Amino acid sequence: MLNLLELEQLVAFADQGTLSKTAEVLHLSQPTITRTMQHLEEEFGVSLFSRSKNKIQLNETGKKAVEYARGLLADAQEAVVQVQAFDKRLHTITVQSCAPAPLWFLLPVLSSEFPGQTISSTLSEETEILQKVASGECALGILPWPVELKGVSCVPLLEEKLSVCVPEEHHLASREHLTFEELNGFNCLLLSQIGFWDKLCREKMPASRFLVQTDEFEFQELVRQSALFCFTTDLTKDIRSSKGLLARRKVIPITAPEANVTYHLLFTNPVYRTVAETCRARR
């Protein structure tokens, strides 16, 4: 039976050209390499080298053996990687969401209901989410609308309502409701990593410019220091509303069906059916 460690020495020799160099790069002694090459010839049952007194090199058969050795070594490495990846998939719950807010509720529920499992979440495009849930590549998906697809279950998860934060001194601050059409043309501050909201705003307010901030702190500073519009939702229960961040701003709901979304949980494995209910209960 072939030995992968010996094959590794063989390809190292093919790369290095001499037994000494091979021994050096593998941190072994020359005699060890000599012995291994002799042993490989026994294992293959054929001569692999042409030897002079002071020189040894691969013959044609030896070169062919090296080809196969490279393949076997690569396959062996790949097998380990693949088995580890398989095991990881088996022990991780992968979640792909169209927006961050539902994850704030879903992830704690998953952690407590599936202890020991690793939970991995990503923000993605809606089409990608559906495809990955359907293919089984990802266990859970969150979309801002219901879908019907055989093999994929879909249950309502949470609602989220978008509001705009208008500076108090702005003439729109007195309004009780606003529409995208009325906001269109005003420039807005946006946080990055807000999923499909970004796309929705650009679509509904094509005349506006959006200043996307990657850093949370810088975003807050700009909200305080500027008169630019920004957004919030009813699921956002951070400091903004309570403390100084929105102190001098009016939070005005946006009346548009697209601004009031109902997130839906997608899954193929029925064990996840209950987590949607648990999420709604914790809301």
Added chain:
Amino acid sequence: MLNLLELEQLVAFADQGTLSKTAEVLHLSQPTITRTMQHLEEEFGVSLFSRSKNKIQLNETGKKAVEYARGLLADAQEAVVQVQAFDKRLHTITVQSCAPAPLWFLLPVLSSEFPGQTISSTLSEETEILQKVASGECALGILPWPVELKGVSCVPLLEEKLSVCVPEEHHLASREHLTFEELNGFNCLLLSQIGFWDKLCREKMPASRFLVQTDEFEFQELVRQSALFCFTTDLTKDIRSSKGLLARRKVIPITAPEANVTYHLLFTNPVYRTVAETCRARR
């Protein structure tokens, strides 16, 4: 690094179901199998088994690992086989001929000019011969006519002239020459393994029946005891002509271009160019 011997134990366990049975079929002790399975988990870096106090079985990841192990073991075995086959091809000269006679001259020449090389010869169809020489699958080919094909060299080798052996009492025995048309309808004895001659006779003498004999001795006995026609050629220098075999028969040449063939030697490797000349010299 994975160890193929350990992987072999893993697939044996997958096949047997218990460590004890595995140890038994592999002629090892149970503790050895236990240790190997533990070591395999270290090598893969993941858990491969679900263990109770008295029972161990593959988990999902383990089954996946077994899949890869089977693949790697098969590939390793295949690699050895392929390398040996490559080495054999490297040290054997493969000859495919359309008829046996030219081999009687060619094979001794090859043996003396390429000592140490194994020589393997087969009788084949003309199309197969050309294809195998062109593909490099076979080093030398012998056809009864010249061919022109890029990459394939073709040189004249030997001539062979077909004669018919007619019983002395037969009315055709007085003729100096005969044609296939005149022979057509008479039943003939044939030896098997005569290559393209068999096909030629059937084509030129469609009204005749051919009694093909596998055994040389039985063939000779039938020649002596029957009045059936048979064939010989000028390259056939066995006992027939001298001794009793053809004592009471007349050997009459067949006048037809197809009955006077010039064998041609086909090859891709130029080292074989000289052997044709040597064959002609020895004729």
Added chain:
DNA sequence: TATTATTACGTTAGGCGTAAAGATT
């Protein structure tokens, strides 16, 4: 003379088997 492959030899570490323990059916 420096480099390289191979052989000889002593040492060590890893792998195997025996024995025993713990647990289940």
Added chain:
DNA sequence: AATCTTTACGCCTAACGTAATAATA
């Protein structure tokens, strides 16, 4: 009681390194 897995322990092989040899550039 029988079967199975795992641990503990001792032995032995086989693989390694050092040193020496031989040959080449």
